[in-house]
Amino acid sequence: MNSKNTKVKDDFIDTGHGCILYLENITVSFDGFKALDDLNLYIDDGELRCIIGPNGAGKTTMMDVITGKTRPDKGTAFFGQFLDLTQMTEYEISHAGIGRKFQKPTVFKNHTVFENLELALHTNKDIWTSLFRCLTEEQKETINETLKTIGLMEYSKTRAGLLSHGQTQWLEIGMLLVQDPRLLLIDEPVAGMTHQETEQTAELLSSLAGKHSVVVVEHEMDFIRSIANKVTVLHEGHVLAEGSMEDVQNDPNVIEVYLGS
Ligand SMILES: Nc1ncnc2c1ncn2[C@@H]1O[C@H](COP(=O)(O)OP(=O)(O)O)[C@@H](O)[C@H]1O
Ligand SMILES: [Mg+2]
Structure with missing residues (x-):
């Protein structure tokens, strides 16, 4: 890989054929056990895709x-x-525009919400250089837009350690958004959230579609139902079913391995 290529970010990511992500015939083995077995997955540019499937899928x-x-x-x-x-x-992958949100939050608890977004914007600088560097008007605008998107405008000056669990997850999503990723990967975003936080997260992720491509893995079926356009069901390392929520819910294979249990 010529590392120069990844720096040209948007110019270099050709989605002329409509897809932002292509996985074809992917197999991953751990000591002979196939965690992924001939997996195919295609994500459209700007799409919001939900991935469901039992544990170990x-x-x-x-x-x-x-x-x-x-x-x-x-x-x-x-x-x-x-x-x-x-x-x-x-x-290189992260710099090319793929952001990933892990379940365990990695916000700086002693810094404010705004400062956390600021730090995420200067991701390669050390914490002190970042906080003492002046933000350009454009960067301030990016942070303010992000605060609006994640619904934390009023909490801009609040220390991150004081946020609720749900708010912390949104801040973490915001920390990815300030880097303007083309593709966001989000693993189980609503685990541990209240009902209301779950609903707000569904709205947040829905609002990202079009501007970013989003792949979200989640078990919470009501949540999936409320955001899903297209759902992919994984089972034993490959795609068992794909389609609308209604299609996959009525798929006999899916009922057998997942929804029925
Ligand atoms: N590093 C690893 N070494 C051995 N087995 C692994 C490793 N990572 C995952 N697996 C196995 O691969 C399968 C798929 O795991 P995972 O991708 O975590 O599933 P899911 O996220 O759908 O629950 C599981 O059976 C898991 O035990
Ligand atoms: Mg998992």
């Missing part, structure tokens, strides 16, 4: 392949037409 492993944490034994993984994810480091 391979959902997290799939995200690990996309972010370069795990290398597939077989198969191809492309970001746009030209960026071969299997040849890029985790760092």
